[in-house]
Amino acid sequence: MALNDNKAGMEGLDRDKINKIIMESSKGSRFYENEMKREQQVNQRIEKMMLQKAQLTEQQLNKAQAQVEKMVSKLEKSRDLSRVIVHVDMDAFYAAVEMRDCPELKDKPMAVGSTSMLSTSNYHARKYGVRAAMPGFIAKKLCPNLVIVPPNFDKYRAVSDEIREIFADYDPHFQPMSLDEAYLDFTDHLEQRQSWPESSRTHHFSQCIATDEKQSQPHEEAEVTDFSPVLFDDSPASTPCLSGSEGAGDKFEVFGTSVEEAVREMRFRIEQKTMLTASAGIAPNTMLAKVCSDKNKPNGQYRLPPTREAVMDFIQELPVRKVCGIGKVSEKMLNSLGITTCAHLGQQMSLLSLLFSETAWHHFMQIALGLGSTFIPRHEERKSMSTERTFKELSKPEEQLLLCRELCEDLAKDMKNEGLKGKTVTLKIKNINFEVKTRAQTLPYAVAAVEDIFAVAKDLLQMEIENESPQPLRLRLMGVRISAFVSVDDKTPMQRSIIGFLQSGKTDCSHSSQIMHRNLEKEHLSEHPIQTPQPLAYLVVQNDHSQEACQSEQRQSDKRQTDEKPQQSFFQRAHAKRLQLLAANSNTQSEACEDISKMNSVRSDSKEDIKLSSQSNKNNSVVSDLSENEYISVLAHPSTSDCETQTQSLVCPVCFRHVKTTDLNNFNSHIDRCLDDDDAGKPSKDSAAELNPENQKNKVEHTQNGAPRVKKEQSVNDEELESSKICLQEGQHGLKDDSVQKVLLIEGDNKPGTLQEHQSCRGKSPVLVCPVCQVTQHTDDLTVFNRHVDLCLNQEVLHELGGRTTFTRKPSAVKNSQVKDSGLQLPRQASKGKNKRRDTPSSPPSKKAKSTGPHNTIDKFFR
DNA sequence: GCGGATCAC
DNA sequence: TATGGTGATCCGC
Numbered sequence: 001m002a003l004n005d006n007k008a009g010m011e012g013l014d015r016d017k018i019n020k021i022i023m024e025s026s027k028g029s030r031f032y033e034n035e036m037k038r039e040q041q042v043n044q045r046i047e048k049m050m051l052q053k054a055q056l057t058e059q060q061l062n063k064a065q066a067q068v069e070k071m072v073s074k075l076e077k078s079r080d081l082s083r084v085i086v087h088v089d090m091d092a093f094y095a096a097v098e099m100r101d102c103p104e105l106k107d108k109p110m111a112v113g114s115t116s117m118l119s120t121s122n123y124h125a126r127k128y129g130v131r132a133a134m135p136g137f138i139a140k141k142l143c144p145n146l147v148i149v150p151p152n153f154d155k156y157r158a159v160s161d162e163i164r165e166i167f168a169d170y171d172p173h174f175q176p177m178s179l180d181e182a183y184l185d186f187t188d189h190l191e192q193r194q195s196w197p198e199s200s201r202t203h204h205f206s207q208c209i210a211t212d213e214k215q216s217q218p219h220e221e222a223e224v225t226d227f228s229p230v231l232f233d234d235s236p237a238s239t240p241c242l243s244g245s246e247g248a249g250d251k252f253e254v255f256g257t258s259v260e261e262a263v264r265e266m267r268f269r270i271e272q273k274t275m276l277t278a279s280a281g282i283a284p285n286t287m288l289a290k291v292c293s294d295k296n297k298p299n300g301q302y303r304l305p306p307t308r309e310a311v312m313d314f315i316q317e318l319p320v321r322k323v324c325g326i327g328k329v330s331e332k333m334l335n336s337l338g339i340t341t342c343a344h345l346g347q348q349m350s351l352l353s354l355l356f357s358e359t360a361w362h363h364f365m366q367i368a369l370g371l372g373s374t375f376i377p378r379h380e381e382r383k384s385m386s387t388e389r390t391f392k393e394l395s396k397p398e399e400q401l402l403l404c405r406e407l408c409e410d411l412a413k414d415m416k417n418e419g420l421k422g423k424t425v426t427l428k429i430k431n432i433n434f435e436v437k438t439r440a441q442t443l444p445y446a447v448a449a450v451e452d453i454f455a456v457a458k459d460l461l462q463m464e465i466e467n468e469s470p471q472p473l474r475l476r477l478m479g480v481r482i483s484a485f486v487s488v489d490d491k492t493p494m495q496r497s498i499i500g501f502l503q504s505g506k507t508d509c510s511h512s513s514q515i516m517h518r519n520l521e522k523e524h525l526s527e528h529p530i531q532t533p534q535p536l537a538y539l540v541v542q543n544d545h546s547q548e549a550c551q552s553e554q555r556q557s558d559k560r561q562t563d564e565k566p567q568q569s570f571f572q573r574a575h576a577k578r579l580q581l582l583a584a585n586s587n588t589q590s591e592a593c594e595d596i597s598k599m600n601s602v603r604s605d606s607k608e609d610i611k612l613s614s615q616s617n618k619n620n621s622v623v624s625d626l627s628e629n630e631y632i633s634v635l636a637h638p639s640t641s642d643c644e645t646q647t648q649s650l651v652c653p654v655c656f657r658h659v660k661t662t663d664l665n666n667f668n669s670h671i672d673r674c675l676d677d678d679d680a681g682k683p684s685k686d687s688a689a690e691l692n693p694e695n696q697k698n699k700v701e702h703t704q705n706g707a708p709r710v711k712k713e714q715s716v717n718d719e720e721l722e723s724s725k726i727c728l729q730e731g732q733h734g735l736k737d738d739s740v741q742k743v744l745l746i747e748g749d750n751k752p753g754t755l756q757e758h759q760s761c762r763g764k765s766p767v768l769v770c771p772v773c774q775v776t777q778h779t780d781d782l783t784v785f786n787r788h789v790d791l792c793l794n795q796e797v798l799h800e801l802g803g804r805t806t807f808t809r810k811p812s813a814v815k816n817s818q819v820k821d822s823g824l825q826l827p828r829q830a831s832k833g834k835n836k837r838r839d840t841p842s843s844p845p846s847k848k849a850k851s852t853g854p855h856n857t858i859d860k861f862f863r
Numbered sequence: 864g865c866g867g868a869t870c871a872c
Numbered sequence: 873t874a875t876g877g878t879g880a881t882c883c884g885c
Contacts, residue, residue: 031875041868117876119872132872135875178872327870359882388877424864434875438866479877484864869882 001026001035004133004328006321008279008297009092009126018129018142025138034434042329046336049355053337056354064350068365072349075369080284081306083374084186084259086170087281087289088266090163091298093180095122096276097159098149110147111139119151123298156180159274166269170262175376183286185376186262193257203265205251206272263301284311287372290324311370316343323367342367381485385420386428387411388479393432395472397465404461407480408454415453415482421446422482425456429464430477439464446486453480 002019005011026032090096094112099105099122109125111118115136125131128143136148160179167174171184193201255265263280270278277299281292284306291314295302304314319341321331334340337355339348346368353361366372387410394400404427415421425447426440439460447453457480465473 026875029875035875038868113876114874116874119876133876137874181872325870329869357883382879383881384879386878390876392873426865436867440865442864477876481879865885867883870880872878 001032001039003129004131005129007126007131008294009123010129010131013127013129015129021129021141022138025141030433042332045329046333049333050336052355053351056351060354061350064353068349068353071365072369075365075371079308079369079371080374081308081311082187083284084190084306085283085286085289085374085376086184086186086263086266087283087286087293088163088167088182088184088270089279089293089297090180090270091277091279092120092122093159093276094120094151094156095125095149097156098152100275101155102149105147105149108147109143109145110149111136112149112151114150115140115148118148121146159276162274163270163276163278166266166273170266171376173376173378175379183289183376186259186282190257190259190262193262196257198254201255201257201261201265202252203255203269203272205253260301260303263303267299267301285370285372285374286376287324287367288314288370289372291318291322294322308370315346315368315370316341318342320345320367325363326367342370382418382420383485384481384483385411385414385418385422386426386479386481387414388428388477388481390430390477392476394475394478397462397472400461400465400473400475400478401458403478404457404480405450405454407478408457409450411480411482412448412450412453415448420482421448421486423447423484423486424482425453425460426481426483427457427460427464428477428479428481429461429473429475432474432476434476436477437464442484446484447482453482 001022003013003015003022005013005015026035095110098110098112105122107124109122109128109130111121111125111130113119113136118130118132118134118136118139120132121130121134121139125139125143125146128139128146130139130143130146136146139146139148156179160176163180164174164176164182167176167182167184170186170189174182174184176182253268255261255268259282263282267278267280270276279293279297279299280301281289281295282301282303283289283292284304288304288311292302292304304310320326320334320339323342326334334345337348337351339345339352345352345364349361349365349368352364355361356364387407389403389407391403394403423444423446424440424442426438428436428438430436441456441460443456447456461478
């Protein structure tokens with residue numbers, strides 16, 4: 001509840017006075033009560049932690065100390081000070097844009113937002129304690145003269161585009177973190193810059209600005225550097241020196257070749273172009289750069305020299321809260337242990353390693369050593385898309401359902417715009433007491449259409465309504481989210497990236513394919529593999545035991561790419577095997593096989609792909625220590641498929657089987673055996689053993705309130721399909737959306753729900769029997785066959801089913817009062833922007849029964 | 864896979 | 873009168 005003054009321009013405020021006003025405005029409100037409740041929960045977490053701490057023995061601490069020391073020395077070796085990372089952040093961005101466009105606001109305290117919530121405030125307003133994420137009505141109490149301007153995001157986006165054009169000149173691979181913020185790697189630019197002539201480093205003052213400047217500072221040429229329309233009383237800005245200011249209309253400045261000069265130049269250009277100021281931080285890694293950009297805000301920059309001493313000095317007094325990823329709760333927990341600065345963090349590492357999760361304390365250790373990511377992560381694919389809305393109390397089920405539908409419509413529109421389809425639909429609700437609940441359901445197929453999304457969301461909502469009855473659900477917010485994306489395009493990225501790639505061995509930069517580097521070492525940093533910024537180009541199988549840090553390693557391998565291409569040989573071998581395999585079969589068989597292969601093929605831009613990386617790539621700030629580790633860059637991962645299981649599997653690029661292992665050594669071995677195996681198609685005995693055996697799971701689960709619920713029938717089929725070793729992907733070759741369609745290749749015995757091993761596409765010609773009408777289809781074309789099944793389904797089965805079914809799952813009671821463990825969360829580095837994925841969503845509309853839930857699926861047809 | 868919680872902007 | 877929306881990640885089930 002209290003004021004968070006961890007923001008530039010908010011130093012030295014009368015916190016007590018401000019907090020008093022905030023409290024007075026809030027007290028007694030439902031929001032306030034909920035905040036108190038949450039605070040209590042955090043306090044309980046802390047108590048629990050303190051109890052744990054009290055029970056630690058000397059021996060445990062000593063052991064932890066040894067472990068920590070070992071790790072420190074490893075991390076120390078991995079320290080990479082060679083990159084020049086810059087974090088740029090526009091000053092009070094939205095507010096600054098509004099002030100620029102409305103000069104009357106210049107001298108006034110103002111904020112962008114509404115009476116219920118502010119997005120940002122200018123520096124005048126910050127002096128009153130008015131800041132982002134504060135409701136406007138409270139801000140008004142703190143500062144009665146505050147002017148609140150409604151946001152204009154289109155305008156901010158346009159300005160953002162302008163500054164990004166400039167960013168690209170310094171780092172074409174820069175990573176935007178939001179409209180007003182980005183990380184850049186200046187290393188390459190600086191290298192080139194050294195040989196640039198002065199003319200390339202000369203930038204002119206814009207006429208427009210000069211004119212503007214004259215308005216505020218008439219006849220004062222010397223003040224030209226202070227023309228910024230964003231008025232900061234005490235800007236610590238470095239003052240650009242005018243190298244040449246002769247000639248009224250042609251002022252210019254020549255910038256030097258140093259980092260500082262380059263960054264100053266970039267900021268200068270931003271200001272000339274947009275009339276807005278930016279601040280920047282220069283450091284050897286992203287974590288430090290981010291902190292540095294805050295140092296001389298607004299309109300300033302700060303460089304942290306790339307030496308260990310400078311870094312460690314800088315870290316010492318740094319409050320932990322300043323570090324990205326340590327928020328309000330983490331700060332409080334650390335504070336309760338007497339840790340307020342990063343120096344403390346370093347001193348308490350052994351304790352922290354015992355009280356916090358591995359990911360958390362590894363992150364702490366990175367911070368304490370001043371380590372962070374030394375490369376700019378690539379733009380990642382989005383993993384979810386959502387829309388939510390806050391409103392005045394809504395208690396009538398009809399109204400709630402109507403709103404739910406609206407949200408689904410909005411979401412479907414967005415999904416369509418980006419050509420996305422997802423399997424998991426999540427409903428989010430917040431009641432009038434600000435208690436938040438989410439309810440999710442994962443379908444066996446991906447959806448994007450309004451009806452499909454709504455069918456799920458509606459059920460989830462109705463379940464909650466029933467749950468609350470006879471009391472009404474009194475809502476203040478509702479949201480719908482889709483995740484677990486699957487390619488919506490039948491033919492493209494996935495197949496292209498692997499098949500096309502196998503054939504040409506070429507780089508496809510157009511998609512955000514990525515090479516995932518996975519740290520094979522289990523005990524240390526297993527949660528932190530490094531994701532390369534490079535596009536998908538080749539499979540890397542490195543056995544390099546050099547002492548280099550991972551990023552340098554990756555950069556080197558990137559350079560090697562053009563020279564030696566050692567990885568291509570691997571692929572060429574794999575591809576040769578594939579060709580050999582295909583040649584051994586008849587044309588039709590090959591086709592069928594190709595289809596299956598495609599369905600099984602790894603893809604580079606799927607959600608799973610990212611999942612693979614993100615599961616361990618929690619912390620990009622881990623630069624760390626790959627020196628003694630072995631890496632394999634897996635192209636990708638089996639994409640979201642119906643038959644994927646909880647355990648992670650990798651798809652062998654040679655035999656295209658799922659290899660049930662997360663150990664890349666094992667996976668490597670498997671591939672080696674496949675490559676060495678004369679009988680290319682058949683897995684060796686060993687590799688067969690790697691395949692997951694039938695994973696019979698208990699079909700009955702228990703809900704939170706203890707009521708058993710029957711697991712959806714679909715999962716049974718999923719498991720069966722999984723056990724068959726061949727998983728058909730959705731959205732591939734017309735095999736879309738309905739689990740029934742997964743039953744494609746049924747051999748003579750007609751065993752339902754299974755596929756006859758991989759041989760079905762190598763040995764005998766597959767017999768396609770429609771699972772609905774049971775008539776053998778005389779076609780090899782799976783698309784044709786699939787169409788037939790679709791027709792059968794629509795014409796016959798839907799009638800039989802008699803409309804959609806309800807969930808067998810029982811509503812579950814919800815408790816929000818659990819006290820969680822000390823798990824803390826790590827910073828994310830991926831962009832939050834809405835990525836454009838595909839220009840043309842080309843998938844035909846789904847023909848399946850629109851609102852059919854996950855039940856009454858495949859089993860029905862075989863009874 | 865689900866749900867709650869934390870974090871960033 | 874009145875305390876946001878979007879996306880991601882982590883942890884414990």
